[in-house]
Amino acid sequence: MKAKTWLYGMVMATLIVPVGSSSASTDNSVAYTLNPYTVTAQRTKRADLDTPSATTVLTQEQLKATGASTVFDALSFVTGITDFSYGPGGMDYGAMDSRVNIRGIERGTLILVNGAPINLNGKNSVSGLNLDEVEQVEVVRGAASTLYGAEAMGGVINITTKSADESKNIAKVYGGNHGKKGYDVTLSNEKVRINVSKDFAGRINQVSPVRLDRAYYNSLGKSDQLSLSANVQLDDRWNFNYMRSESNSQYEQTNTSDNWLIRKQKTPTYAYNDKRNNAVLTYDVNDVKGIIFYNDRLLYGQTKDYRKYKNYSFYDNDSNYTARKIGGDIQKTWHLRNNRDTFVGGFMVSRDTYEGTSKANKDVQAGRNTLAAYGSYSYKISPRWTTTIGARYQVINDPVKDQHVFMPQWQTLYALDSTTSIYTNIGKSFTMPALSDSMAKNKQGKYIAVSGKNLKPEEGWNYEIGLKKIYDKSSLRIALYHMKFDNLFAWAPDDTGKKTIRINGGEFKNTGIEVEYRQHINTKWQWGSGVSYSNPQQQDYVKGAWELAYPKIQANAFLTYTNNKWSGGTSINWLTKRLENRDGRTNPDLIRWNGYIEYEVTKDSKIRLDVENILNRHNVITNGSYEYWDYPRSYRITYTQSW
Template sequence: MKKLVTKKELARKIAIGMLAPTTVMLLAGTVSAAEEDAFNLDPIVVTAQRYATKDLDTPAAISVYTQEELKATGATSVIEALKYSEGIIYHAQGPMGNAQGTMTSKIIIRGVEKGTLVLMDGVPLNLHGRYNLEDIPLDDVEKIEVIRGGGSVLYGSEATGGVINIISKSKKSNSISASVGNNGTQNHNISFQAGKFGMNYSINKTDEIDHISGGYTRSTSASTSASYVPKRYYDFSGNDREALSWRYTFDDNWDFSHSYGTSDSTYFYRHAEAANKATVGSLSSASNFDTTYNRMQLNYKKDNVKGTLYFNQKEMDNNKTEYWATVSKKYQQLTTPSITNGTDKDRTIGLDVQNSWKLKADTLLIGINAQRESYDAKEKVDSGDWDTRAFDRNVYSVYGQYDHKLNSSSNIILSARETWTGGAVDDKDYSKFTPQLQYLKKLGNNTSFYANAGMSFMMPTFTQIYGSAGRVKGNPSVKPQEGKHYEIGLKRNTATHAWRLAVFNYTIDDSISTTYVESTDTFNTTNEDIKNTGIELSCNINNGGGWHTNWGISYSNPQKYETDKNGDSEGWHRYYGKLQLNGGINYTNEKWKAALTATYLASRERDTDTGGSIKPMLLTGANVSYKLAADREIFLTVDNLFDRKDITSHSTSEYYTLGRTFQLGYKMSL
């Protein structure tokens, strides 16, 4: 594996060399002539109510991030930018948010692991419960809206924790950029708009990274036993990722968009200790993942009528070579390596249509959604036969919302959704009615109070019901998870501050979970209850003189009710983290832009029945740019400023942050 000591030292010198004079310049007061940035304390949101409303007039906890704010974190992908968001826990099993096959990085909203629904321009992105936000480059994003709290009423299954709506650029910028850094990182982008046609193309690369995880074994046997599996850790081969998106706007009513991307990476599983004749550093197995995705949308909008026909597909080819394995209850080196080849293909085709009407002071919205979900998988071990599986089901929904104005300062909003499925294998169909009631009280022009109560619903995936071709075993008796959500909040804007306060409580029955069974070396699907109560307080500040700051604090107590392998109760177990702090500081003038962003998660517990604490996690990012001319700029981004080795996972296995990583780049407008 490559050693990166000299590159890290170079990164440190460049970062200090560029950041230090900038900081001195700012502190010296040489920016008195700086231009004021537009700073919207009350942004327009389109996700929470499915039509445009101001944040202050929306009864939900909302965060809106423009591309400028997302880029200020120093991130290049959506997953890396959102890890700094309030009320969100970042969970990763690969460096810089990279997926390890089906073990993908997660954005966990309010402690609900399997409850984040991701939308791309209002269309569900989730496939088989996964959304791979590392595949979406920030260069193609206009803004992101994050709605915290159960949102199954208006958006259906999977929105039990919250909704993330990624809104892409309707018109692309005419620009080209390139950046390189240590750890073999590269990020290149070209974007252009020519009349009705716009395109964005990105390349992202990462080099080899050693020891991305700690040594761990699931074996409960004595270390001297022949069945004992030594502790093992992962090395990362690096990643090559490409993303192409384009949009054609026919007229004011119709447009078509298509996104295509590929990703290729390999993970090496090595022995961390000497046992059963295995030596430290020797290779236990190697797994390669080659992924391709396609997303298409045909959109129609006229007045208050919206319609979208969409297609979403992801295909992953995986190849695993095992050099050591347990044979006849003995862990040993294989005479001939065992090779497993497999392919997973997820596909969704759907149609969503909605219309809204203004009824004097009231608003009525009605919509329908029909979706065909498909999953095909096959796997072959060595020269054996292919184990193939194919599943389909139809998902239908009718949803509505009525916003009634009680008086000049109060609104009550009633929403409901009926969801049902059909055509599933073995008649594994579901039906659920989910209502929601919201109340909004305006306390003057700049303050509002809200309260809401609603239900959420999430169906099991095909793998959770039927199992996969590998070690994941299905459970035909697994139940859908159903939640009850309650929240009150206060929002207040002043000339320079935007204050947001939310207090929430939820209980989710039969949350769908996966547990490892050592005796069979399989992962089994189960149901368990979860609950959480918490408070979130944040403030965005326009400090003037080109300065903007923000801070947030979240305190909650996520818990799950667990049973052992025999079904006996083990009681409530706390997991994830209790305390989260977020903050950022931004400065802009005619030539310079500088930003520092951080998030801190403390009082952490593992997401396992045995529990165990995890040290606090501090994630930091910085971005500095200098405009050479009206159409040219140079920039420096730094991730993990303090070069910390934080644990980014919450399971028994420990995955680590990448060390301090910088990229130095150049951007030119065309």
């Protein structure tokens, strides 16, 4: 009943729009910013005003204007996104992965790079992506499994990298506090674009409060990351993109004893080497599009045995693994009834594998094959009213239990006038358990298959209604949604009492509203803001009680200025009404406030200053569980030279 009341309220809200001009801006750059084209939402190119779902499109300039140094942090400034990180900038803590979540559903976001999925083993880490090489990001909130399959329960994010269409070569160097330094080199012509970057970061002595149960706090050691990308335009139809990253990181659990010998003996060190490869071959001609993709991750970690005072030997981490995904997707678009209607149909095939590479889990090998057919038909009922019906049938050959999944979707869009539209979006989504979820450690320290044969996919429905309004120099977007999912994955105790067995637990539900506003004040100033209020709750499968799953309130805002050779801006993201962590404390408000200023020295060179976490807060970048902190106030100065 609450959900219905919210939906009825939203219908009334769509009739109450701010008074303004009804004509769209004639400035092409302004018009694109306020009403950008999106490909991800419908798998065909459409203006946002004509797209029946909640979407946000960020250009390279808008991403850099957040003042963030990583793709992960830049995404946190998008309304509806609440990230979860174990290390600053989205750094992964070995197999404890940072992740991007949409609308409060844990591990419910599918991330694409150039249209190809990069989620591996149920995780969507974007660590290793170079922010400078990102051309555009499209965020689609709400049901997306019909067009994209599993893991798109809360939505999908498509990251498009820069293509080989610029003849300029670029070199960047930067340095800052906390040991931050690095370089970035790009060589490009009309056919090939190659980028190489290397980042370094120093030690941070404390990135968590003192753990009350074990008398230690977490420290972050030195780290580095090498990124390589190549984009090759083979001909008018074929394009090839390849990315590789390799990072080295260290963490400590620093003992707090007053005795220096005990501190030294009981301070374990964890060192990780993380290699990732992503490759995608794209075919695009007329109305036929196809991709062949390959992703892998090779995680190798070592732990210092702090119990041996005289011999600080390292041994393999039990969570070392190799995960791979290979597949293809082909679609065709048909234009029917004199181009009034559109039908998109296609097929997708993929194989996922997981292999343990440590002594403890070396016998763990799991694979999953997926075959899917999907279609989406947009029918124009009248010049103002369009309805879209879609469906997906997916066959999954799974090591635990084979699945046959049917995902329907129904959307409508009504144009009140040339600058205002109302839409509805109803769809079913699902996700499968991670391949590693079917394994657990037994009393002998070996990993064995333990998940029950009745393990089901998480699945449920998204309901959404929204308003989009474009003025002369501003835009307004409002979305009201309700989500309800069953069979959420949970952990049950094994024969040792540890929660290592994957089962289906309780339910998840969330009802909320999102509002985004952007305005071009004049040719020099732009600003925008967004707010999300929701109540994401997850049911405890043992007690049956409903508990808060993610923060209730998120707000963000930005302001940018450009004038001749100078440009600058500031962005802020605020999370409140957060969860209680394991230490019995409620996570404090997260206030991430960044700023930047840039000066064009010559037409081929510029210098830029970025400052992150201006307030120097102990921002808690996890939600619930243990606390992990972001970087303290940090700055970096970047010099760019092109030729």
